[in-house]
Amino acid sequence: MKKHVVIVGGGITGLSAAYALLKRAKRDKLNLTCTVLEKDNRLGGKIRTHRENGFVMEEGPDSILARKPAGVELIRELGIESEIVGSNPKGMKTYILHRGKLESIPPGTNMGVPMQFRPFATTKLLSLPGKARALLDLVIPKSTVESDVALGPFLRRRLGDEVVNNIIEPLLAGIYAGSVDELSLKATFPQFLQLEQEYGSLIRGSLRQRQKVPTLTANHGRSVFITLRSGLQTIVERLHDELHTWADLHINTAVTAIHRTEGGQYRLTATRPNGTFTLTADAVVMTAQAPVAAHLLRPLCPQAETLGHIPYVSTAAVLLGYHQDTLNVSLEGSGFVVPRAEGRGITACTWTSSKWPHTAPSGQALLRCYVGRAGQQEPLQQSDEDMVAMVRAELEDIVGLTSKPWFTRVVRWNAGMPQYLVHHREKVENVQEKLRTLAPGLFLAGAGYxxxxxxxxxxxxxSAAERALQFVGFEH
Ligand SMILES: Cc1cc2nc3c(=O)[nH]c(=O)nc-3n(C[C@H](O)[C@H](O)[C@H](O)COP(=O)(O)OP(=O)(O)OC[C@H]3O[C@@H](n4cnc5c(N)ncnc54)[C@H](O)[C@@H]3O)c2cc1C
Structure with missing residues (x-):
């Protein structure tokens, strides 16, 4: 009998799961079908590119870490490798706001861990005692971390407060929009723990690891991050092209309930503008945000309630477009990040068209500022107009940019960033463990987990697609 896998959520996780199912179904001629149910009016979730007047504006993610193979591999499989661009080698410098001034991040640091002596010794981001304290990392004994701890205290013990507050924390805000003293070490940067345990020091470990990093080839050179010339949404569009003749892809369709039938299948109820319908699945891959999963899975597995306690932080991106000849400052480098102590509304700013020249047409410049992070949600209460005014005032203060943008665009991500707090992994694993017995064939995947x-x-x-295939009886 034909097996049916239903995927809840059409973001990159859900679409990658569907594509993995399609590849296996084709390769092994499996009697398999798949449905993707997406609440919004488009596929892609957080990946969203706005293309207008020759600008390529990323509203959500703007790049992919090249070192992690799954992204580049998928791009290759989808036949869009020629679209890959690395960041502009001339715009590599990133700055940190320090006492109101921009200071460049010392070259040769691994997320703030120093790996080159001279730039570390001369940086103005740290005082002399702050630098001496960081070097104690070379002699401080390994910690005995058995269960999880917060990233902040772990890093503060090794490198001191200054490195954490002035360098690591603002860099981290760009990834998790989180608080370094609350995020989980094991769920966010387990490699720090691994470096400490293996080499007895983060500095020593980072130096050794650097020697092992493979050289990237292809047209992104040695760029740490890559993107696509026409925007990351091209990945979503290509996935749609591949999937739509095989899978049932529904947008504007929110799953509102999931029940288990006596025969061990799942009956999903979904609503769309013209009414409600049900469908039956042999396995379900849940990729919607953790609070949604908590609500839908609670009747099947009371422990799923825990997922509802995973906090999400809101952020906004403010895009500003300028005629190059009206810019009164030169946007050298890739942008800057802002430590909390600076007390600004902007958490980071990317000189988008300097870092990624393809994002603006000739004679134009594009900037993107970020607002909002854990514990700093007030600036998001403003109207779009006030937020743009705040961003412009801060840009004037920080870099002296007084030019008037000829367009602005505010993109809000309400509850868009999951926060992996201490014990996040254990909590998710605990729910998965219960699901294995109470709701077998139901798998969690994606950013919430x-x-x-x-x-x-x-x-x-x-990986979730593979487990779903095994569950319905298609062994690898
Ligand atoms: C502003 C921002 C910048 C980022 N920058 C980067 C970056 O530069 N690089 C990077 O690698 N990552 C970045 N990220 C993170 C990355 O974009 C996300 O983690 C990733 O896209 C999440 O994919 P996902 O499919 O797991 O979740 P989502 O994209 O959130 O998809 C989940 C989907 O489930 C749907 N859904 C919810 N409820 C239901 C329901 N009841 N029924 C049906 N569907 C439902 C939602 O509508 C959504 O489309 C960024 C994230 C944000 C918000």
Whole structure:
């Protein structure tokens, strides 16, 4: 009998899961069908590119970590490798706001961990005692971390407060929009723990690891991050092209309930503008946000309630477009990040068209500022107009940019960033463990649970698809 896998959520995780199912169905001629149910009026979830007047504006993620293979591999499989661009080698410098001034991040740091002596010794981001304290990392004994701890205290013990507050925390805000003293070490940067345990020091470990990093080839050179010339949404569009003749893809369709039938299948209720319908699945891959999963899965598995306690932080992106000849400052480098202590509304700013020249047509410049992070949600209460005014005033203050943008665009991501707090992994694993017995064949995947970055979401979707296939009886 034909097996049916239903995927809840059409973001990158859900689409990657569906694509993995399609590839296996084709390769092994499986009697398999798949349905993707997406609440919004488009596929892609957080991946959203706005293309207008020759600008390529990323409203959500703007790049992919090249070192993690799942992203680049999917791009290759989809036949869009020629679209890959690395960041502009001339715009590599990133700045940190420090006492109101922009200071460049010392070259050769691994998320703030120093790996080159001279730039570290001369940086103005740290005082002399702050630098001396960071070097104690070379002699401080390994911690005995058995259960999870917060990233902040772990890093503060090794490197001191200054490195954490002035360098690591603002860099982290760009990834998780989180608080370094609350995020889980094991769920966010387990590699720090691994470096400490293996080499006895983060500095020593980072130096050794650097020697092992493979050289990237193809047209993105050695760029750490890559994107696509026509925007990351091209991945979503290509996935749609591949999937739509095989899978049932429904947008504007929200799953509102999931029940288990006596025969061990799942009956999903979904609503769309013209009414409600039900469908039956042999396995379900749940990629919607954790609070949605908590609501839908609670009747099947009371422990799923825990997922509802995973906090989400809101952020906004403010895009500003300028005629190059009206710019009164030169946008050298890739942008800057802002430590909390600076007390600004902007958390980071990317000189988008300097970092990624393809994003603006000739003679134009594009900037993107971020607003909002954990514990700093007030600036998001403003109207779009006030937020743009705040961003412009801060840009004037920080870099002296007084030119008037000829367009602005505010994109809000309400509850868009999951926060992996201490014990996040154990909590999710605990729910999965219960699901294995109370709701077998129901799998969690995506940003709410295992993976924030796009490559990790892709890998997680593929892995969930594999488990769903095994569950319905198609062994690898
Ligand atoms: C502003 C921002 C910038 C980012 N920058 C980067 C970056 O530069 N690089 C990077 O690698 N990552 C970045 N990320 C993270 C990355 O974009 C996300 O983690 C990833 O796209 C999440 O994919 P997902 O499919 O797991 O979740 P989502 O994209 O959130 O998809 C989940 C889907 O489930 C749907 N859904 C919810 N409820 C229901 C329901 N009841 N029924 C049906 N569907 C439902 C939602 O509408 C949504 O489309 C960024 C994220 C944000 C918000």
């Amino acid at each position: 295992h993976a924030v970055g796009i490559p990790d979401c892709i890998a997680d979707g593929e």
